[in-house]
Amino acid sequence: MIDIFDLGLRIRNVRKAHNLTQEQLAEKIKVSPHYVYELEHGYKSMSIYTLANISTVLDAPLDFLVFGKEPATTPENKDYITHDDLDRLVESIPLYKRDSAYSALKNLLPYLK
Incomplete structure (x- = not known):
């Protein structure tokens, strides 16, 4: 559907x-x-x-x-990504708060498995 x-x-x-x-x-x-x-x-x-x-x-x-569905990844089509819940969440963050969100996520990434 x-x-x-x-x-x-x-x-x-x-x-x-x-x-x-x-x-x-x-x-x-x-x-x-x-x-x-x-x-x-x-x-x-x-x-x-x-x-x-x-x-x-x-x-x-x-x-x-x-x-x-993301097409086979090549340098020509890297702009096309699947937009999921994380993308929607990031888009909902006000611009003035995005630097803080970026820093928090960047610091969290090493701990994700």
């Missing part, structure tokens, strides 16, 4: 990695910016045609966008 919230989150993250605004992506796939907003927040689903256009414009594999 496709989780449209996760799909939208992956679209948003890849769009941002390409330094595109919602408006720019909307223009490229010929939809409204508000529709892109609704897709990225999991409020709307999309046609396979729209999904294919997003995949093409963002140069992102459909397997990654739809299921979060």
Whole structure:
């Protein structure tokens, strides 16, 4: 089953990695910016045609966008990662607290097995 919230989150993250605004992506796939907003927040689903256009414009594999499956790692596609609970947690940390969170995690890593 496709989780449209996760799909939208992956679209948003890849769009941002390409330094595109919602408006720019909307223009490229010929939809409204508000529709892109609704897709990225999991409020709307999309046609396979729209999904294919997003995949093409963002140069992102459909397997990654739809299921979060990371493609075989090569230097060319290292930007595509599966966004899990840790990624979501980090994204929720206010910018002014991220240095502290980074330091705490960095100090904790040697103790994780």
